[in-house]
Amino acid sequence: MPFTKRRDCWSKHFDGRKSNMVKREIPEHSGVVLVITDFINHNMAKVIKEKAKKQKKPIYFVKHSWSAIRKVIEQIS
Secondary structure, three states: OOEEEEOOEEEEOOOOOOHHHHHOOOOOOOOOEEEEHHHOOHHHHHHHHHHHHHOOOOEEEEOOOHHHHHHHHHHHO
């Protein structure tokens, strides 16, 4: 899985199209969960939402466009 670091930001990619990704946990060091809705099914969205809520992490669902992603990043910065 790609793992990138830029300044104070880490990102970890989970492929939402693979059924076994539902079993993966959100990394503890994550501050925010950003879900790109174009790449996941409804069950995956539900599971991620429950896991983020359980870990008390903010979760954002966005479309797969830089403008939508930038809006969320500006909102949480």
